[in-house]
Amino acid sequence: xxxxxxxxxxxxxxxxxxxxxxxxxxxxxxxxxxxxxxxxxxxxxxxxxxxxxxxxxxxxxxxxxxxxxxxxxxxxxxxxxxxxxxxxxxxxxxxxxxxxxxxxxxxxxxxxxxxxxxxxxxxxxxxxxxxxxxxxxxxxxxxxxxxxxxxxxxxxxxxxxxxxxxxxxxxxxxxxxxxxxxxxxxxxxxxxxxxxxxxxxxxxxxxxxxxxxxxxxxxxxxxxxxxxxxxxxx
Amino acid sequence: xxxxxxxxxxxxxxxxxxxxxxxxxxxxxxxxxxxxxxxxxxxxxxxxxxxxxxxxxxxxxxxxxxxxxxxxxxxxxxxxxxxxxxxxxxxxxxxxxxxxxxxxxxxxxxxxxxxxxxxxxxxxxxxxxxxxxxxxxxxxxxxxxxxxxxxxxxxxxxxxxxxxxxxxxxxxxxxxxxxxxxxxxxxxxxxxxxxxxxxxxxxxxxxxxxxxxxxxxxxxxxxxxxxxxxxxxxxxxxxxxxxxxxxxxxxxxxxxxxxxxx
Numbered sequence: 001x002x003x004x005x006x007x008x009x010x011x012x013x014x015x016x017x018x019x020x021x022x023x024x025x026x027x028x029x030x031x032x033x034x035x036x037x038x039x040x041x042x043x044x045x046x047x048x049x050x051x052x053x054x055x056x057x058x059x060x061x062x063x064x065x066x067x068x069x070x071x072x073x074x075x076x077x078x079x080x081x082x083x084x085x086x087x088x089x090x091x092x093x094x095x096x097x098x099x100x101x102x103x104x105x106x107x108x109x110x111x112x113x114x115x116x117x118x119x120x121x122x123x124x125x126x127x128x129x130x131x132x133x134x135x136x137x138x139x140x141x142x143x144x145x146x147x148x149x150x151x152x153x154x155x156x157x158x159x160x161x162x163x164x165x166x167x168x169x170x171x172x173x174x175x176x177x178x179x180x181x182x183x184x185x186x187x188x189x190x191x192x193x194x195x196x197x198x199x200x201x202x203x204x205x206x207x208x209x210x211x212x213x214x215x216x217x218x219x220x221x222x223x224x225x226x227x228x229x230x231x232x233x234x
Numbered sequence: 235x236x237x238x239x240x241x242x243x244x245x246x247x248x249x250x251x252x253x254x255x256x257x258x259x260x261x262x263x264x265x266x267x268x269x270x271x272x273x274x275x276x277x278x279x280x281x282x283x284x285x286x287x288x289x290x291x292x293x294x295x296x297x298x299x300x301x302x303x304x305x306x307x308x309x310x311x312x313x314x315x316x317x318x319x320x321x322x323x324x325x326x327x328x329x330x331x332x333x334x335x336x337x338x339x340x341x342x343x344x345x346x347x348x349x350x351x352x353x354x355x356x357x358x359x360x361x362x363x364x365x366x367x368x369x370x371x372x373x374x375x376x377x378x379x380x381x382x383x384x385x386x387x388x389x390x391x392x393x394x395x396x397x398x399x400x401x402x403x404x405x406x407x408x409x410x411x412x413x414x415x416x417x418x419x420x421x422x423x424x425x426x427x428x429x430x431x432x433x434x435x436x437x438x439x440x441x442x443x444x445x446x447x448x449x450x451x452x453x454x455x456x457x458x459x460x461x462x463x464x465x466x467x468x469x470x471x472x473x474x475x476x477x478x479x480x481x482x483x484x485x486x487x488x489x490x491x492x493x494x495x496x
Binding site for chain 1: 406457
């Protein structure tokens with residue numbers, strides 16, 4: 001209990017004093033996760049839409065696989081990305097290991113299935129509503145997917161926020177591929193792991209509270225921008 | 235202020251200094267010595283040393299893959315095998331600290347009366363009091379296993395609990411279950427969560443913990459900063475490094491003793 005209260009105090013102190021290191025790792029957390037999220041959405045949202053409108057033989061198997069991939073253990077993703085990016089691995093010449101780019105790659109792998117799966121589920125329901133209309137209007141497949149993406153944007157926001165939540169709180173993969181290097185690849189979660197290892201629980205809890213606050217701010221901001229949950233705009 | 239931090243974060247740093255990566259053990263980083271040495275290294279050799287903090291086992295693997303330019307670890311047998319396999323041209327001893335046995339302050343196994351490290355461990359085994367082992371193939375883990383071997387007692391049973399984690403996590407676990415644990419002195423002194431725990435045995439020469447620097451073979455790939463690693467080695471054995479290492483204190487105690495040969 002004492003550590004939790006001390007953590008709250010620590011969080012306040014870090015925020016009030018605009019601790020330079022805190023700002024640096026917080027911005028890096030945001031930069032890595034938001035970049036990964038944008039990439040995951042660019043891949044995952046159209047993929048979800050495509051799976052909703054397209055009927056093909058292996059559709060059920062693809063969707064089941066996608067849902068299973070949501071549970072990919074981050075530490076395994078981290079290890080595989082490490083082995084690929086290692087200088088002795090196939091993409092070693094790119095020299096990406098222990099950089100924020102490597103962390104973004106790992107997070108894209110982790111959250112794309114989640115984003116695609118939630119997007120697919122939302123658009124599948126929408127598609128059953130729009131099916132006859134879009135078919136009768138003779139819309140092309142691209143137009144159909146686009147319509148679903150635009151009209152389902154609030155449900156897709158949930159998909160994006162779920163992806164953001166999983167990525168911003170992730171530590172196993174980015175610890176391996178980023179290395180938690182001070183001033184280069186240290187982010188909020190790896191800093192929390194480090195301070196926990198040092199037994200500095202108050203600081204760790206403080207950083208954790210800031211991480212939660214950050215997730216709240218991002219969620220509120222995105223809901224505000226998309227004007228969801230307002231009277232008359234269910 | 236915020237804008238400046240944002241710019242620093244978003245723009246690639248136009249650093250004049252040369253950057254190199256060194257894999258170090260958690261015990262070195264947790265001790266806080268790196269925070270003293272790195273700024274001095276940056277100021278005096280113009281080297282920006284990025285630390286990848288992992289266990290000795292993983293540090294040597296990173297060196298083997300050529301993903302870091304140098305390694306600073308503490309597991310002599312593994313280091314010598316690393317050099318013999320050609321992953322590093324040589325091994326340079328830099329400094330040492332020592333291991334200590336930490337446990338519940340009421341000392342149920344009576345470690346305070348032990349006269350040697352092996353006797354202390356034998357007492358823990360006889361009393362079957364919980365003992366947390368790193369169990370992660372790190373330098374500290376290897377040292378612990380060597381000590382158990384010297385006692386002739388197999389560390390097995392309910393009371394022996396390998397956690398497969400870094401030093402800090404192992405200490406946290408030991409605090410949580412009221413167990414004994416072997417820690418390097420630096421990690422223990424710098425550790426914040428010491429409630430109900432005390433240092434119970436120390437001083438046996440068998441607990442000596444040597445750190446060595448291994449520059450990774452620059453022939454592994456074109457990206458290894460061999461020159462930077464050599465410059466860092468020169469600095470690490472310099473008189474300046476000696477005074478910083480010997481002068482580093484936590485809670486008034488000297489943590490590391492410089493013993494490189496020039």
